[in-house]
Amino acid sequence: MNRRRAIVSRGTTCYETQHGHVAKFQWALDQPPLEFEQLKLAETMGVEGIVRVVAHRRFTSIAEMREGLQFPKAYRFRLPSEDERLSDMRGFSCSSHTPDGPSGSKKPASADQESNLENGCNDDPSNAEAKPGLDTPGEKLWENKIFSCLVISPAGREISDFGSIKELLECERDAIRAHRSLYVEGKILHRDISPHNIIITRPATADGFKGMLIDLDMACTRGSDQDGPSHAVGTLPYMATEVLLKIDHTYRHDVESFFYVLLRMCGREAWDPVKGLAVEGEKQRKESRFRTWHVGTLRDIGELKQGQMGAPRTLNNLMKEFPKALDVVKPLCEELREIIFPPNGKDKNYGTPWSNPDDLYYPVITAFDEAISML
Numbered sequence: 001m002n003r004r005r006a007i008v009s010r011g012t013t014c015y016e017t018q019h020g021h022v023a024k025f026q027w028a029l030d031q032p033p034l035e036f037e038q039l040k041l042a043e044t045m046g047v048e049g050i051v052r053v054v055a056h057r058r059f060t061s062i063a064e065m066r067e068g069l070q071f072p073k074a075y076r077f078r079l080p081s082e083d084e085r086l087s088d089m090r091g092f093s094c095s096s097h098t099p100d101g102p103s104g105s106k107k108p109a110s111a112d113q114e115s116n117l118e119n120g121c122n123d124d125p126s127n128a129e130a131k132p133g134l135d136t137p138g139e140k141l142w143e144n145k146i147f148s149c150l151v152i153s154p155a156g157r158e159i160s161d162f163g164s165i166k167e168l169l170e171c172e173r174d175a176i177r178a179h180r181s182l183y184v185e186g187k188i189l190h191r192d193i194s195p196h197n198i199i200i201t202r203p204a205t206a207d208g209f210k211g212m213l214i215d216l217d218m219a220c221t222r223g224s225d226q227d228g229p230s231h232a233v234g235t236l237p238y239m240a241t242e243v244l245l246k247i248d249h250t251y252r253h254d255v256e257s258f259f260y261v262l263l264r265m266c267g268r269e270a271w272d273p274v275k276g277l278a279v280e281g282e283k284q285r286k287e288s289r290f291r292t293w294h295v296g297t298l299r300d301i302g303e304l305k306q307g308q309m310g311a312p313r314t315l316n317n318l319m320k321e322f323p324k325a326l327d328v329v330k331p332l333c334e335e336l337r338e339i340i341f342p343p344n345g346k347d348k349n350y351g352t353p354w355s356n357p358d359d360l361y362y363p364v365i366t367a368f369d370e371a372i373s374m375l
Helices: 037-046 062-066 082-090 111-121 163-182 251-267 289-294 298-307 312-318 324-340 359-374
Strands: 013-016 020-030 052-061 147-154 198-201 209-213
Touching: 013 312, 037 052, 037 251, 052 062, 082 324, 147 198, 147 312, 163 198, 163 209, 163 251, 163 324, 163 359, 251 289, 251 324, 251 359, 289 298, 289 312
Parallel strands: none
Antiparallel strands: 013 020, 020 147, 052 147, 198 209
C-alpha cells in the first residue's frame, strides 16, 4: 500500500491484508510510549475516529543487533589512486560483444556502488591522520530503534487520493472530529497532521467516519516531558507557524495544520488529471507559492506563513492556484482563516487561547458542515 521513498527513514512499509487490515512494518524509536501503546490507550479512553490495533509484534532492535560489537581502533580504507582508476578504465570494455562467461564478462558498477564510492573516504592514505574509533566511551553515537509489525484496522486511502470535492471535505472534517476526540477524551496530542496521516474511509467499516487519523508515532500525552518546544515535531509543509518558531505545540497548532492540508490539497493535488477537476485550458502554476512551505530555515518558513495568513490578500494569492472547480471551497478557507487566526487588534493571533478547546473545534467543524451542505 505504501512505503517511504527515502534512504534515511524509519523504513515504514504498509501492506493490506486479506481481511482488510493494514500491516505496518517499521523501525520506530525506542522512546515510550510506542504507537501501539498510544492506540491502545486511545481505545481504552473511548476515542473515536482513530484506527484500532488488531495485533502487534516486536522482532528486534538496533541494540540487540549491535550487541557484542566493538570498534576499538580506526581503520583506513585505501581507495585506488587516480592513475590506477584510469588504468582500470582503459581495460574496461562497454562493447555488447564481450565474451560470455565469468572469465570474459565485465559489468559496470551499479548505481548504488557508484554512490558508495563517491561518498566514501577519499583521503590519501599516505598523509591520512589516525581518527578515533567509532565507539567513544561515554558518547552515544546512535539511537536505538525497534523493528516491529503493527496490524491496524480499518484500511483506507490517503486523503490526497480524494475523488471529489465532497469526499475531500468530508474526510478532513471527520479527521478533525477524530483529533478532537483524541485530545479531549484520550488526552493525547497527535502533533503530525499531514496528508500521510489522514485517510479516507468507508463509514460502514469505520464507525460512521468518512475520514480517520492514523500514525501516532509522534503523539504525546498531555503534560508529558515530550510536550514542549524542545520536542517540536511534524511534517514541514504543514507545521503551524508557532511550532516552526519553537513555541509549545498545542491542539490549536494541529488544527492549523489541518488548514494547511486543505489549502495544499486544493492548490496542488486537485490538479491531478485523474481527478478531472481541472478543465481544458487551465494550467497549473509552475512556480507554486506552496513550495515556499518547505524551503529555508524553520524560522523563515514560520515567518513567511504568518505573513500569508495575516491578510486576506495573501491568502487569496494562495487560492489563486486552485483549479476553478475548487472556487466553491474558497469561502470555507476564508472562514477557517478567521476562526484559526482571530483578530488581535490590528494583527492576527497565532497563539492558543486560554479557553475550552471546543471553542475552536466546534466552529471549525461547523464551517465544514456548512460548506459540504452547499455542494
